[in-house]
Amino acid sequence: MTACRTTLGLLTVLGCAVLLTGSSCDGTQAITVGSKLFTESVILGEIATQLAVNAGADATHRRETGGSTVLWEALKTGQIDAYPEYTGTLRQEILSQLGLESDEELAAALARYGVAMSRPLGFSNTYVLGMRKARAAELGITRISDLTQHPALRFGFSNEFLERGDGWQQLRAHYGLPQEDVRGLDHNLAYQGLGSGALDLIDVYSTDPEIQYYDLAILEDDRSFFPDYDAIWLYRQALVETHPEAVAAWGRITGRISAETMQALNGRAKPPGDQPRVPESQVAADFLRDELQIESRVTTASTSQQILARTGEHLYLVFWSMLPAILTAIPLGVVAAKYRTTGQGILGVVGILQTIPSLALLVLLIKPLYDAGAALEGVLGSSFGLTRLGEPQAIVALFLYSLLPIVRNTAAGISGIAHSVRESAEALGLTRAARLLRVELPLASGVMLAGIKTAAVINVGFATLGALIGAGGYGQPILTGIRLADYSLVLQGAVPAAVLAVVVQGVFELLERVVVPRGLRLRRS
Amino acid sequence: MLSLENVAKQYGSLQAVHPLSLTIERGRTTVLIGPSGCGKSTLIRLMNGLIRPDHGRVTCDGTLVAPENLLALRRRIGYVIQEGGLFPHLTARSNVTLLARHVGWQGPKITSRVAELAELVHLDSDRLDQYPVQLSGGQRQRVSLMRALMLDPDVLLLDEPLGALDPMIRSYLQSDLRNIFQSLHKTVVLVTHDLNEAAFLGDHIVLLRSGEVVQQGSIDDLCDRPVDPFVREFINAQRSTLSNEVRE
Numbered sequence: 001m002t003a004c005r006t007t008l009g010l011l012t013v014l015g016c017a018v019l020l021t022g023s024s025c026d027g028t029q030a031i032t033v034g035s036k037l038f039t040e041s042v043i044l045g046e047i048a049t050q051l052a053v054n055a056g057a058d059a060t061h062r063r064e065t066g067g068s069t070v071l072w073e074a075l076k077t078g079q080i081d082a083y084p085e086y087t088g089t090l091r092q093e094i095l096s097q098l099g100l101e102s103d104e105e106l107a108a109a110l111a112r113y114g115v116a117m118s119r120p121l122g123f124s125n126t127y128v129l130g131m132r133k134a135r136a137a138e139l140g141i142t143r144i145s146d147l148t149q150h151p152a153l154r155f156g157f158s159n160e161f162l163e164r165g166d167g168w169q170q171l172r173a174h175y176g177l178p179q180e181d182v183r184g185l186d187h188n189l190a191y192q193g194l195g196s197g198a199l200d201l202i203d204v205y206s207t208d209p210e211i212q213y214y215d216l217a218i219l220e221d222d223r224s225f226f227p228d229y230d231a232i233w234l235y236r237q238a239l240v241e242t243h244p245e246a247v248a249a250w251g252r253i254t255g256r257i258s259a260e261t262m263q264a265l266n267g268r269a270k271p272p273g274d275q276p277r278v279p280e281s282q283v284a285a286d287f288l289r290d291e292l293q294i295e296s297r298v299t300t301a302s303t304s305q306q307i308l309a310r311t312g313e314h315l316y317l318v319f320w321s322m323l324p325a326i327l328t329a330i331p332l333g334v335v336a337a338k339y340r341t342t343g344q345g346i347l348g349v350v351g352i353l354q355t356i357p358s359l360a361l362l363v364l365l366i367k368p369l370y371d372a373g374a375a376l377e378g379v380l381g382s383s384f385g386l387t388r389l390g391e392p393q394a395i396v397a398l399f400l401y402s403l404l405p406i407v408r409n410t411a412a413g414i415s416g417i418a419h420s421v422r423e424s425a426e427a428l429g430l431t432r433a434a435r436l437l438r439v440e441l442p443l444a445s446g447v448m449l450a451g452i453k454t455a456a457v458i459n460v461g462f463a464t465l466g467a468l469i470g471a472g473g474y475g476q477p478i479l480t481g482i483r484l485a486d487y488s489l490v491l492q493g494a495v496p497a498a499v500l501a502v503v504v505q506g507v508f509e510l511l512e513r514v515v516v517p518r519g520l521r522l523r524r525s
Numbered sequence: 526m527l528s529l530e531n532v533a534k535q536y537g538s539l540q541a542v543h544p545l546s547l548t549i550e551r552g553r554t555t556v557l558i559g560p561s562g563c564g565k566s567t568l569i570r571l572m573n574g575l576i577r578p579d580h581g582r583v584t585c586d587g588t589l590v591a592p593e594n595l596l597a598l599r600r601r602i603g604y605v606i607q608e609g610g611l612f613p614h615l616t617a618r619s620n621v622t623l624l625a626r627h628v629g630w631q632g633p634k635i636t637s638r639v640a641e642l643a644e645l646v647h648l649d650s651d652r653l654d655q656y657p658v659q660l661s662g663g664q665r666q667r668v669s670l671m672r673a674l675m676l677d678p679d680v681l682l683l684d685e686p687l688g689a690l691d692p693m694i695r696s697y698l699q700s701d702l703r704n705i706f707q708s709l710h711k712t713v714v715l716v717t718h719d720l721n722e723a724a725f726l727g728d729h730i731v732l733l734r735s736g737e738v739v740q741q742g743s744i745d746d747l748c749d750r751p752v753d754p755f756v757r758e759f760i761n762a763q764r765s766t767l768s769n770e771v772r773e
Contacts, residue, residue: 424610427573428624428672429599438623442614517614519656 030058031239031246034065034080034389034470038483039270039280040125040207040262044084046284048233048250050296054288055249063280064479065389065470068093069363076113077370079389081236081243082250085117086125088229092166103230111237118233118250123207123259126229127161130204130216132194143222144175147201151178156199159184166227168203174225191272206259209267231257256291270484277484306477307496313472314500317391317463321398322456329403329455330448333410334436343411350403358397358462362469365393394466394473401462402455409451413444446516453508460501464493474500526551526680526712527572532581534567534736541567542736544580554706554713556727558720560759564736565716569682572714573602586679600624603673603681607688609665611657617668618653625675642671645708647701663694670705683715687722699725720763732756 031052035045045061052059065071065080072094074080090110091100100106107117129144136142139150147153161167162184171177185193191210193199204211204218211218233250240247257265265287268278278286281298288294301309332350336343366389373386386392417440425439441448467475474493481489513521527549534542542564549555549572557565570576571583574590583590585598611620621642622635630638643650646667657665666686673681686702687695703726706713717723723730724744731741740752751757 420606420608420610421612423575424604424606425612427575427599427602427604429596430624430627431596434627438627439612439614443612519614519616519658522656522658 029242030060031082031243032080033059033061034071034074034083035061035063036071036083037064037067037468037479040266041084042280043265043269043283044121044231046281047253047288048082048084050281050284050288050294051249051253052243052246054294054296055245057243057246057249059246062390062470064467064476064483066362066468070366070389070469073363073366074389075115075234075236077367077387078236078238079366079370079387081239082246083234084121084231085234086229086231087117087120088124088126088227090117090234092227110234114237116235116237116240118235119254120230120232121253122231122255122257123262124228124230125205125207125259125262126226127167127203128206128221128226129201129219130194130211130214131201131219133215133217135200136217136219141219142217143220144171144225145222146219147177147179148175151180153179153181153200154198155179155182156185156190156193156202157182158187158190158203161203171225175223207262207266209263209270210272212260212263212267213272231262252292253288261287277486303492307492310472310474310476310493311496311500313466313476314460314463314474314497317394317398317466317471317473318456318459318500318504320391321395321463322402322452322459325399325402325455325459326406326452328399329406329451330410332403333407333448334414334441336407336411337414346407347411350407353400354404356400358401358465359468361397361400362393362465365396366469369393369396390466390469390471393469394463394471398459398462398466402459405451405454405458406448407451409454410444410448413447413451414440416447417443442517443520446512446520449508449512449515453505456504456508457501460497460504464497526586527714528584529568529571530582530584532571532578532583534564534571534576534578540736542571542578545736545738546581547731547738547741549712549714550729551712552710553728554715554726555729555731556723557714557716557731557733558718558723559733559739560718562735563733565718565733566684567736568733569684569714569716572680573599573604573682600628600676601678601680603676603678605666605669605673605681605683605686607685608662609657609669611665611669611672613657616654616656617648617660617664617671620657620668621653621671621675623672628676638675639671642674645674645705646670661694662690663698666690666698667701670702674709678711680712680714683713685716685718688717702726720760732759 033045033049033052035041042063045063049059049061062080065074065083068085068089071080071083071085075083087103087106090106095106095109098109100109103117110117131141139146141147141150157168162182168182172179190199190202191214194202194216195214201219204216206218210216233254235247235250265283268283268286269280271277279298279300281300285296285298288296329350332346336346369386369392373383373388373392376386377383421439421443425435430438463473464475464478466473467479474497476493477489478493478497481487481491481493529545529547531544531546532542533540533544547568557568559565567576571578572585572590574583574592574595577592585602588594588598590598611617612623615623618639621639622630625635625638639653640650643653648664648667648671652660652664652668657668660668670686673683687698690698699722706726715723715726727744729741730744730747732739732747734755740747740756742750747756748760751760
């Protein structure tokens with residue numbers, strides 16, 4: 001009876017919280033545009049979305065959906081319909097095993113996955129080498145091959161560029177560069193080093209707004225060392241049939257975004273200096289108005305609205321992962337307490353689940369969940385939302401991470417019941433089920449609840465990782481804040497997450513007074 | 526009433542009970558006594574099936590004590606252990622009535638039975654709504670006895686029921702227990718290591734050593750006609766208290 005009360009109590013408390021979230025959208029024929037976790041990709045995702053909406057399509061942008069792998073997997077399965085990508089990323093990373101040379105070969109390879117690519121948007125986002133214009137002019141350097149004449153130049157490279165297989169070592173060999181004074185350092189420090197004259201040359205991305213801000217000269221890659229990272233739209237081939245207007249709209253902008261334009265757009269969204277930051281949606285809208293005379297309405301939610309929405313998303317993840325975790329872990333804990341060998345197996349498995357890195361787990365879950373959803377759709381006529389990207393993966397991962405504390409505490413609570421009490425219940429003539437429900441579970445309830453509390457508090461923290469796969473929640477402002485180096489944005493996620501953890505802790509302490517029988521809370525008089 | 530035939534029980538390399546046969550007669554109080562580790566607690570647990578014998582068979586009123594009969598049998602066998610074994614999360618009343626409610630007794634029947642038992646065991650009725658942790662050791666044992674008697678079982682098994690009580694309380698409870706046994710005429714099996722208690726409460730005494738029955742009979746049989754030096758030694762060790770009380 002008390003076990004029922006436990007569950008009911010939890011349902012009530014968390015249920016009320018989840019009502020705030022409202023229902024999530026269903027998978028109709030809307031176009032979902034994804035974007036990666038950096039500013040340029042978010043701006044391009046906005047541009048694609050606004051173009052499609054302007055053309056009359058029902059399109060939404062899932063900002064910062066994830067890294068390249070997440071987006072590619074999601075595009076293949078149709079969880080998203082389009083996203084901005086770079087030819088180099090496809091050739092060097094995603095499809096690297098195919099050894100694709102030309103864009104024609106690349107397009108043919110993509111078609112085998114049901115994916116199409118647009119013509120290049122106009123700019124290439126690749127590594128380039130930059131010097132201050134004055135210094136480059138003074139030395140007469142315009143091309144990378146000119147560097148061989150100046151062995152005393154001081155280079156500062158990002159650690160990534162220094163270590164990559166196709167980074168500095170290859171570049172040095174390719175051009176026969178003689179420089180010895182080469183150091184690895186943080187990208188922001190590199191700009192400062194260049195500004196102060198401590199460094200002569202650094203590596204930059206060709207669309208970094210800092211190129212304009214620091215007035216850099218970009219050296220020509222005259223022996224074609226750096227691969228092309230041409231920006232393109234990737235979209236599902238099926239869209240040509242279902243949403244031809246959107247595909248046509250995306251075609252209107254191809255070839256029209258130069259590297260300088262992209263630098264300027266990036267610079268508005270993430271200014272290198274002290275200028276105010278402009279939201280990516282506004283940057284995209286302004287660009288489309290200037291370039292194509294397209295008017296799009298941009299609405300930005302207030303901070304409190306955003307926090308409320310994030311709270312809803314966060315609670316949604318926590319509730320729908322905790323509830324099944326509790327309902328699964330308690331029976332597993334009971335079995336673990338009753339059967340020694342099976343119990344060790346159960347505790348071993350839930351322990352191992354805990355050690356799987358979260359990002360890996362989220363990515364690994366994309367395909368199986370999609371397949372499961374598709375299979376359910378075939379049999380029952382509904383996928384139960386499993387074919388969506390984001391929430392299902394995050395919820396399953398959180399569910400798996402929540403099992404261990406609950407299973408372990410349930411098992412410990414039941415095993416810890418005094419032998420005399422256990423024996424009395426048996427000798428009394430109660431059935432096994434009655435012994436479990438009337439005696440063992442109530443006696444273990446305190447320890448079990450402590451396990452559920454631990455799991456819930458950890459869950460609230462872990463749920464911020466849902467943002468890595470586009471499931472929203474408090475992790476979203478944290479990720480965006482890190483991307484834009486905006487600490488107030490990071491705090492908009494981190495502070496509510498901490499507050500929620502404290503609230504959850506408090507709720508469970510109140511619940512303890514309801515659930516744990518009074519006789520167990522009394523002190524011996 | 527209870528019959529053990531060639532029953533043996535082994536724990537690892539320890540032979541807790543050697544093959545032995547024992548009959549517990551109906552309506553009588555039988556005391557199992559002996560030094561620590563003599564197998565008396567194992568024997569009482571064999572009677573209600575908490576332990577299954579390695580060999581031999583245990584029957585209760587002709588029914589084999591086996592897994593398929595256990596639930597029904599245990600509801601006819603009350604059981605009280607040292608420290609009561611009360612469920613700490615339930616009030617005294619809920620402890621007493623748990624099984625009755627489980628088997629579907631109605632409210633009025635439960636209420637009148639509880640009142641009857643509280644009077645029998647001399648427990649204040651306002652104690653019934655307290656939790657075990659709020660009761661004294663003696664009160665807990667009285668509640669435990671009520672719980673064992675709730676369904677009016679044929680057999681009452683008590684394993685050192687007074688073992689953890691201080692001497693004054695113990696003495697009160699001993700006389701109460703004797704009155705209860707005499708008024709109820711139930712088949713009682715009591716385990717103790719205290720000869721004084723055995724003599725005071727028992728009609729028939731079974732002396733055990735290392736899992737074997739050494740001698741059984743009345744207290745006079747054991748005192749006056751010991752079958753071997755161990756019996757004499759065991760009696761003499763506790764005689765000082767015994768002589769004052771039993772021989773008067």
